[in-house]
Amino acid sequence: MSQTLNSSSSNATPAAPERLVIASRESRLAMWQAEHVRDCLKSLYPQCDVQILGMTTRGDQILDRALSKVGGKGLFVKELETALEDGRAHLAVHSLKDVPMVMPEGFDLACVMAREDARDAFVSNDYASLEELPKGAVVGTSSLRREAVLRAKFPHLEVHPLRGNLDTRMGKLDRGEYQAIILAAAGLKRLGLESRIRAYLPYDPYTPAAGQGALGIETLSKHPSIKHWLAPLNDLPTLLAVSAERMVSRQLGGSCEVPLAAHAVWDNNQMNIRSFVASVDGKAICLADGVGQVHTIEEAEALGLAVAQDLLAQGAADLIPHIPK
Numbered sequence: 001m002s003q004t005l006n007s008s009s010s011n012a013t014p015a016a017p018e019r020l021v022i023a024s025r026e027s028r029l030a031m032w033q034a035e036h037v038r039d040c041l042k043s044l045y046p047q048c049d050v051q052i053l054g055m056t057t058r059g060d061q062i063l064d065r066a067l068s069k070v071g072g073k074g075l076f077v078k079e080l081e082t083a084l085e086d087g088r089a090h091l092a093v094h095s096l097k098d099v100p101m102v103m104p105e106g107f108d109l110a111c112v113m114a115r116e117d118a119r120d121a122f123v124s125n126d127y128a129s130l131e132e133l134p135k136g137a138v139v140g141t142s143s144l145r146r147e148a149v150l151r152a153k154f155p156h157l158e159v160h161p162l163r164g165n166l167d168t169r170m171g172k173l174d175r176g177e178y179q180a181i182i183l184a185a186a187g188l189k190r191l192g193l194e195s196r197i198r199a200y201l202p203y204d205p206y207t208p209a210a211g212q213g214a215l216g217i218e219t220l221s222k223h224p225s226i227k228h229w230l231a232p233l234n235d236l237p238t239l240l241a242v243s244a245e246r247m248v249s250r251q252l253g254g255s256c257e258v259p260l261a262a263h264a265v266w267d268n269n270q271m272n273i274r275s276f277v278a279s280v281d282g283k284a285i286c287l288a289d290g291v292g293q294v295h296t297i298e299e300a301e302a303l304g305l306a307v308a309q310d311l312l313a314q315g316a317a318d319l320i321p322h323i324p325k
């Protein structure tokens with residue numbers, strides 16, 4: 001279709017965008033991610049003016065309470081969604097882990113980009129691994145999922161909450177408030193802090209959260225042309241894996257008020273997925289693995305659904321306050 005034909009028809013998607021504004025949180029990691037998306041868009045559409053609109057979310061402001069107690073995941077995305085609704089921005093870039101499992105009415109998860117390392121990382125100035133930490137050592141994490149595994153494996157350690165952006169968290173470690181902290185490896189690598197990682201925690205038993213390490217781009221459902229422009233940025237292996245992970249999480253209530261892990265890998269049309277639901281003290285755990293041939297998002301979601309049903313059959317609902325049994 002020629003350029004003239006395109007622009008004369010009001011419904012057709014123009015061949016290339018002229019201007020795109022990306023809404024982003026202002027933390028260094030969020031900005032890195034927004035700049036990464038900007039650079040990808042610039043190389044796809046060299047004529048396009050791509051801008052970043054930085055903003056503060058409630059999740060960035062509330063630092064004194066655990067996320068699970070103040071409303072969870074939506075906290076990091078709401079203000080960005082308002083910017084989309086107001087037309088101040090065309091797309092919002094998020095860590096996929098922070099994107100609610102059910103998208104709010106009128107918004108789409110338009111694109112999922114290639115995943116960074118999805119593992120959790122052990123960071124400490126004095127110790128090389130969790131195993132080396134002495135009795136009573138304080139480990140920082142605000143993730144109930146990480147806390148449950150730590151309490152199950154290392155009952156002699158103290159697990160204390162740790163909030164704030166990556167720089168804040170590293171600062172607290174370096175001032176000696178914690179002997180060690182657990183963070184997503186992806187954020188550390190993106191910010192050039194890989195050398196601070198003393199150990200990578202293996203997927204078993206340290207299964208990550210659904211979507212960990214992946215970037216998601218959100219748009220208004222009523223702007224399919226933007227979704228169309230973003231399509232080349234999708235990474236199929238990541239998209240299929242996170243579709244399965246997010247289905248598990250969605251079936252189990254999709255909140256961060258419960259220790260819930262889901263991690264899938266798709267390779268050569270085969271998907272392997274592992275998920276667990278645990279009690280925060282780590283004493284009760286339901287664990288399920290799935291494996292199957294997957295070629296489409298629907299098949300990925302079907303595998304995620306099967307894993308969720310397996311967990312529920314093991315009694316996972318007893319560990320989750322809000323879902324009916």
Ligand SMILES: NCc1[nH]cc(CCC(=O)O)c1CC(=O)O
Pocket residue numbers: 095096097098182183184186187211212213214215
């Ligand atoms: N919940 C906060 C959050 N959201 C995304 C990341 C890290 C980057 C990623 O997983 O993509 C983090 C920090 C962490 O878990 O250490």
